[in-house]
Amino acid sequence: MSSTFLILQILNGxxxxxxxxxxxxxxxxxxxxxxxxxxxxxxxxxxxGYVGLTVVRETDSFLLAVVAATIFAxxxxxxxxxxxxRHVQGAVLSEVLLTIGIAFILxxxxxxxxxxDPQTLRVPxxxxxxxxxxxxxxxxxxxxxxxxxxxxxxxxxxxxxxxRIGSIIRAGVDDPEMVxxxxxxxxVVFTSVFVAGAMLAxxxxxxxxxxxxxxxxxxxEILLFGLVVIIIGGMGSLKGxxxxxxxxxxxxxxxxxxYPEISYFTIFGxxxxxxxxxxxxxxxxxxxxx
Amino acid sequence: xxxxxxxxxxxxxxxxxxxxxSLLNSFYLRVMGEVLIFAMLAMSINILLxxxxxxxLGQAAIFGVGTYxxxxxxxxxxxxxYVTVPAGILGTLIVAAIFGIFAVRTSxxxxxxxxxxxGMIIWGLAFRWNSVTNAENGIRGIDRPEWLAEYSAxxxxxxxxxxxxxxxxxRIINSPFGLTLKGVREGERRMRTLGYNITLHKxxxxxxxxxxxxxxxxxxxxxxxxxxxxTIEFARSAEALxxxxxxxxxxxxxxxxxxxxxxxxxxxxxxxxxRWPMIMGAIYVVxxxxxxxxFVGAWxxxxxxxxxxxxxxxxxxxxxxxxxxxxxxxxPENLQSPTEGSTTSSDLRxxxx
Numbered sequence: 345m346s347s348t349f350l351i352l353q354i355l356n357g358x359x360x361x362x363x364x365x366x367x368x369x370x371x372x373x374x375x376x377x378x379x380x381x382x383x384x385x386x387x388x389x390x391x392x393g394y395v396g397l398t399v400v401r402e403t404d405s406f407l408l409a410v411v412a413a414t415i416f417a418x419x420x421x422x423x424x425x426x427x428x429x430r431h432v433q434g435a436v437l438s439e440v441l442l443t444i445g446i447a448f449i450l451x452x453x454x455x456x457x458x459x460x461d462p463q464t465l466r467v468p469x470x471x472x473x474x475x476x477x478x479x480x481x482x483x484x485x486x487x488x489x490x491x492x493x494x495x496x497x498x499x500x501x502x503x504x505x506x507x508r509i510g511s512i513i514r515a516g517v518d519d520p521e522m523v524x525x526x527x528x529x530x531x532v533v534f535t536s537v538f539v540a541g542a543m544l545a546x547x548x549x550x551x552x553x554x555x556x557x558x559x560x561x562x563x564x565e566i567l568l569f570g571l572v573v574i575i576i577g578g579m580g581s582l583k584g585x586x587x588x589x590x591x592x593x594x595x596x597x598x599x600x601x602x603y604p605e606i607s608y609f610t611i612f613g614x615x616x617x618x619x620x621x622x623x624x625x626x627x628x629x630x631x632x633x634x
Numbered sequence: 635x636x637x638x639x640x641x642x643x644x645x646x647x648x649x650x651x652x653x654x655x656s657l658l659n660s661f662y663l664r665v666m667g668e669v670l671i672f673a674m675l676a677m678s679i680n681i682l683l684x685x686x687x688x689x690x691l692g693q694a695a696i697f698g699v700g701t702y703x704x705x706x707x708x709x710x711x712x713x714x715x716y717v718t719v720p721a722g723i724l725g726t727l728i729v730a731a732i733f734g735i736f737a738v739r740t741s742x743x744x745x746x747x748x749x750x751x752x753g754m755i756i757w758g759l760a761f762r763w764n765s766v767t768n769a770e771n772g773i774r775g776i777d778r779p780e781w782l783a784e785y786s787a788x789x790x791x792x793x794x795x796x797x798x799x800x801x802x803x804x805r806i807i808n809s810p811f812g813l814t815l816k817g818v819r820e821g822e823r824r825m826r827t828l829g830y831n832i833t834l835h836k837x838x839x840x841x842x843x844x845x846x847x848x849x850x851x852x853x854x855x856x857x858x859x860x861x862x863x864x865t866i867e868f869a870r871s872a873e874a875l876x877x878x879x880x881x882x883x884x885x886x887x888x889x890x891x892x893x894x895x896x897x898x899x900x901x902x903x904x905x906x907x908x909r910w911p912m913i914m915g916a917i918y919v920v921x922x923x924x925x926x927x928x929f930v931g932a933w934x935x936x937x938x939x940x941x942x943x944x945x946x947x948x949x950x951x952x953x954x955x956x957x958x959x960x961x962x963x964x965x966p967e968n969l970q971s972p973t974e975g976s977t978t979s980s981d982l983r984x985x986x987x
Binding site for chain 2: 381444449604615618
C-alpha cells in the first residue's frame, strides 16, 4: 500500500463520512426527541436532490438549488408529520410502518418524474473541479462537503447544548410530560424538530447529488448507510452520529478499494462487533433511561 | 357455531386450492403458487411479529439466501433438488444464526432497524458478489427436475409443503415454546422475572422463522427459475411484512389472506401500470391508519359488533385498547384471555421500545 493510496482512501472515507453525517444527523435528531424512526429520510434526500438538480438546470444557481431543495424537504416533512404521523403518535411500530408506506409512494413519484438513470448535479466551478493538495489532486467538492459537515455538526452541537431551544429538546427527550407541564407546547416542538430533520435530509440530498449522483435506489442505499451509522453510534446521539459516520465512511472507502466484491460486508463486521458489546450503539441510551 | 363456520370455510378454501390447476389458467396457477410461497414467508414473519412481538424488515433477504443457494448449486454445481433444498435451508439457518445473535439482543424499533440493515447488506452482497451471484443479472435457468417440469405438479408440491408448514407453525405457537414467545411479546421484563431466558427464546424464534423462510425461498428458486437482487431487496421485505399486517398480525389465516391480496394485486396491476410501488405504499398507509389489525381483526370487530347487537349485550371490551393511541396499554382482558388470536388485535400498538 503506497502512501498516496492510503491518503486518498482516508480522504475519501472522511469526506464520505461527512456526507453520511449530514444524512444521519437529521435522522438521529428526529429519533432522539420523537422516538420516530423516520424511514422517509432516504427518499426525502433523493427527492430534494432531484429538486436541486432541476433548479440548477433551470437557473444555473447552486445556491438557489440548495435553498429550494432544503425548503422543499422541510415542507414535505411538515406535511408528513402533520397529516399522517400525528394520527399514530406514540405507537412506535405504526409510525415506522407508516413512514415505509410514504417512502414507497415518494420514491415512485421520483422515479416517475426523474427516471431511474444516474444523474449528477452540476457543481459550480468555485467549489467544484480538482484541488491540488500536497502530493495528490483531489475533487474540491469533497473537501467542501467535509467543511459543510463540520459546520453543520458544530451548529447542531451549539443549538443542542447552548440555546434555549436545545435545552427544551433535551428536556423533551428525558421527560416529555414535565416539559409540557412547564407550559411548552410540545407538539409544536415535535413538528419543528421533524421539519428540521427533513431539511437536513434535503440539504444532504443536494450535496449528495453533486458528490455521488442520484438514481433509482439511491434513497435506500443512503438510508442503509445512515442506519448503520446510527446503529453503530447509538440512536438519538449527535456524538454517535459523528463517530459512526467517520467509521462507516472510512470502512466503506477501504472496503471498496480493497475488496470491491464484498464491500457491504466490511461495514457489517464492525456493526456486529459494536452490537455485540453495546446493543444500543456506542452512545445509545439504555431502556428506561429515556 | 363459529367453529362450524371456520371448518366449512377452511374446507372450501382447501377444495379450491386442490382444484386450482383445473380451475385456473397457467398464468393464474403460477400466481397461486406464488401466493402460497409468499404466504409461507409471511407466516415466518408472523412468528416474529405476531407471536414474539418483533418486527423484522429483513426477512425477504433471509428468504433470498435460500433462493440463491439453491440457484447456485443447481446451475453451477449441477446438484439435484433433494440436495439443493436442504442446503438452501441450511445456508439460511447459518446466515440467520450470525444475524440473529446480534439482532435478538434488542427489541422494538432497534430490532427493526438492525434487521433492515442486515437485509440490505445481504442485498448488497448479492448485488456486488459477481463471481457467485452474477450481480444484477442474477442466476438464470434454475430448472426443476423432470418429474416436476409440469408447473401443476410443482404447484401440488408447493401446496403440500405450505399445508405442512401451516400445521407445524400452528403446533409450534400452541406449544409451551410458543406460549413463551407470546409471553415475551406481552411483557419481556415479566418473563425475565419469571426466570425465562428471553434472549435464547428470541433467538430460537428467529431461527424457527428463518427455517420456514429458507424453505419458502428454496422453493421459490424452482418456481421462478431465476433469482436476482430484486428478489431480496428491501421492498420485498416490506411487502412481506405488509402481507402479515394486512391479513391480521398474530393470526394463522392472516398471512395467507395478506399474501393473496398483495400477490394477486401486484400481478394484476402490473398488467396495466408500472406504479405498483405507489399502490403498495398507499395500501400501507391506509392499513396503518384505518385497520392496523388487518382483515382478520376487522372481521372480528365486525363479528363482535354483529353478535353484540343481536344479543343486545354491551359489546365486548376486547378491542377497546386499540383505540387508545399512544402509550402501551395494559388491558386486563389481554392477560385473562389465553385463546389464540384474541389478544393480538392491538399488537401494532403494543411493541415497546
